Amino acid sequence: MSSPMGSPAPPAAGRAWAIVAAAGSGERLGCREPKAFHPVAGVPMLERVLDVVSRVALDGIVVVVPAGWEESARASVGRRFARAVVVAGGASRRESVRLGLGAVAEDAEAVVVHDASRPLVSPDLIERALAALAGASGAVCAVPVVDTLKRVEGDRIAGTVPREWLWRAQTPQAFRAAALREAHARAAAEGIEATDDSALVERCGEPVVVVQGEERNMKITTAADLALAEALLGPREFGGAAGGLA
Ligand code: C5P
Numbered sequence: 001m002s003s004p005m006g007s008p009a010p011p012a013a014g015r016a017w018a019i020v021a022a023a024g025s026g027e028r029l030g031c032r033e034p035k036a037f038h039p040v041a042g043v044p045m046l047e048r049v050l051d052v053v054s055r056v057a058l059d060g061i062v063v064v065v066p067a068g069w070e071e072s073a074r075a076s077v078g079r080r081f082a083r084a085v086v087v088a089g090g091a092s093r094r095e096s097v098r099l100g101l102g103a104v105a106e107d108a109e110a111v112v113v114h115d116a117s118r119p120l121v122s123p124d125l126i127e128r129a130l131a132a133l134a135g136a137s138g139a140v141c142a143v144p145v146v147d148t149l150k151r152v153e154g155d156r157i158a159g160t161v162p163r164e165w166l167w168r169a170q171t172p173q174a175f176r177a178a179a180l181r182e183a184h185a186r187a188a189a190e191g192i193e194a195t196d197d198s199a200l201v202e203r204c205g206e207p208v209v210v211v212q213g214e215e216r217n218m219k220i221t222t223a224a225d226l227a228l229a230e231a232l233l234g235p236r237e238f239g240g241a242a243g244g245l246a
Contacts, residue, residue: 016130017060017108017177018053019100022046022073022116023089025066028221034066035220036116041230043238045220047076048119051238054080055123056130059108064089064100094193094200098184104177112174113197117220120229121172129174129211137179138208140198142167143215170213173198179206 022045026035036046046063053061061081065073067088077084085103089096097113104111110133112126125141132139145168149161173196175183183200186192194200198208220226 015059015105015108016057016110016112016174017062017104018056018058018126019097019104019111019113020046020049020053020061020063020116021089021093021096021100021113021171022049023064023066023096024093024117029223029226034069036065037069037072038226040119040220040226041233041238044076045119046073046116048238049114049116049121050077050080050084052119052121052123053114053126056126058112060085060105062087062100062103064096092193093195094184094187094197097197098188101181101184108177110174111177111180112172113180114172115219118171118217119220120214120232121217122214125211125214125217126172126174129172132209132211133174133176135207136209137206138173138175138198138201139211140173140196140208141170141211141213141217143170143213144168167210168213169196169198170217170219171196175201176206179204 022036024035026038029035029038031038037044040048061084063073063077063084063086065086070086070088073086077086087099087103090099110130112130114121129139129141145163145166149163150157151159151161179201180197183204186204187200202208216232218225218229220229
């Protein structure tokens with residue numbers, strides 16, 4: 001397989017594309033710009049994610065940003081992916097990914113979806129998600145729940161929920177392209193929203209497997225998350241050089 005991204009190992013899943021969902025507003029973070037454009041230790045989340053994605057062998061990438069932010073995104077994306085496609089997202093994450101899928105090449109066999117709000121993702125995690133497609137229609141990175149879970153009504157504990165089967169889903173999530181397209185088409189037609197793509201593929205009855213995720217691959221939602229992510233990032237952790245793009 002040729003890789004226009006000029007990256008190392010080819011994925012096991014055939015022609016693979018990535019969709020980076022970056023069209024959220026970031027209201028809960030309290031930033032003026034869309035969240036994906038907000039810096040984490042000096043580098044915008046979207047650039048951090050693209051830096052990681054650029055180390056995975058992929059045939060193409062689609063970056064979904066809020067309407068009106070396409071040009072800013074093209075400026076930073078173009079530095080790493082001359083052939084990346086930037087499209088405007090929608091009102092929900094589900095709609096943004098559906099719009100991104102519309103820009104994925106027809107001959108793509110696998111699509112890995114990643115949220116820009118998880119900039120501490122690793123190339124290895126993306127590759128493991130794609131590799132897990134060998135035996136399934138979808139592969140979801142997730143980590144087991146370690147806390148004891150309580151069901152709470154008002155201020156009263158109404159019960160303790162067994163945690164042995166519970167995992168916290170992350171992105172990246174990799175899918176057979178046909179299964180993801182079908183799942184999104186059905187969800188759009190039926191007006192179904194979901195907080196991840198796996199839920200849409202699952203409801204079509206397709207087999208989805210879990211891939212051991214990384215605790216470090218945290219999601220940045222609040223200012224406290226941002227502070228934690230910055231603490232986790234070492235000074236050298238961007239493109240092998242401190243302080244910005246090489
Ligand atoms: O809001 P939340 O952090 O849960 O969003 C998860 C991911 O989905 C983020 O990377 C965000 O940019 C993206 N998103 C999107 N389009 C939306 C809402 C969220 O691409 N309308």
